[in-house]
Amino acid sequence: MTAVSPPSRRASAFFFRKPKLRLGILLSAPLLWLGLAYLGALAALFITAFWSTDVFTGKVVTDWSFDNFVTLFTDSVYRTITLRTVGIALLVTVIDAVIAFPMAFAMAKLASPKAQRILVIAVMTPLWASYLVKAYAWRTLLSGNGAISWLLSPFGLSGPGYGVAATVITLSYLWLPYMILPIYAGLERLPDSLVDASGDLGARSFRTFRSVILPLAFPAIVAGSIFTFSLSLGDYIAVKIVGGTSQMLGNVVYDNIGAANNLPFAATVAIVPVVIMLVYLAVVRRTGALNNL
Structure with a gap:
């Protein structure tokens, strides 16, 4: 007599033959949660904006x-606040990209494997610290009698104080790891043979960087910019701490939810960063950078 397989084994064999069905069942719960919690919240936000x-x-x-x-x-x-918010987000993204690229390149191509692990941990370490602790630390540094003003005082200069400049500095520091890590991952996948071939063909360092390294690392830079741009666009805590009288869109949303008690207008303002990010992602997608991530 032929032994009959137990139901669990038959089910296991069935799903083994249907990998797409298996994947769909595994993703059904998180996709359902995404649809209800995130997309549902966005739909409620959009509807409330018309009330x-x-x-x-x-x-x-x-x-x-x-x-x-x-x-x-x-x-x-509100137009001024919107332009200020976008400008700060773009400036933070550019500053982080300029700082992160040489750091990531040194980590990926110059450091030994052991040093790479140490440097990756060092870059990630600030992410383990409290957001508020780091923001208030910068508030202390940027104050009128802080460390930055003390270092600049012998040259007849003073620190930036509180305002837009302080906000850009603080946000650039806070989101820098989110730019370093994607660029490092992209540069680590870059074959050394391409750089060596460029040098063998007579290309100077800048030409190698412009024609070989930068185009291949561009998708990683775009990936990092999505993090830094979106996080800066929606931030409101750092502006409260070091921004002085400056405001960003996040502050308008926060004030209308709390003190002004105007939830519909807060929802209207909150839609602006969402639309800006959708436009940003659409522009990035047209460049083809996301296809290579």
Whole structure:
């Protein structure tokens, strides 16, 4: 008599023959959670943006209108804050890319394997520290009587104090590891033979960098820029700590949720970074950089 396989073994054999079905079942739970928690929250945010708040009772009025969008796009204050937020996010991304590239190149191509592991841990170590601790540390450094002003005082200079410059410095420090690690991973995959071949063909160092290294590392730079740009775009805590009187879009959202008690307008402002990131990702995708990640 032929032995009958137990149901568990038959099910295992069935799923082994159907790898796509197996993958779909494994991903069903996280995809369902993503759809409900993230996409559902975005849908609720978009819907709330068309509502309003009763100025007398403070309750949300579910009458549909474009008043919040009209206020956002016609008020010069909010236009200025939007431009400032985008400008800070772009500047932080550029600064981090300029600082991160030589560091990542040294880690990937100049350091020994043992030193690479140590340097990767060193880059990741700041990520284990509290965000607030690092932000308040920069507040102390950037203050009028802080360490930076003390170092610059012999030259007749002073520190930047609190404001946009302090915000850029703080955010650049906070998000720098998110730029270093993708670039390091991209440069580590870069074959040394290509660099050697460029030198053998007579290319100087700058030509090798411009024609060989930079194009191949560009997707990794784009990957890092997505992190630094998006994180800077939505930040509001660092601006509260070192920004002085400066505001970003995140601060407008926070203030309208709390003190102003105007949730619909906060939702309207919160849509702006989402749209900006969608446009940014669309532009990046057109460059083809994401296809090589």
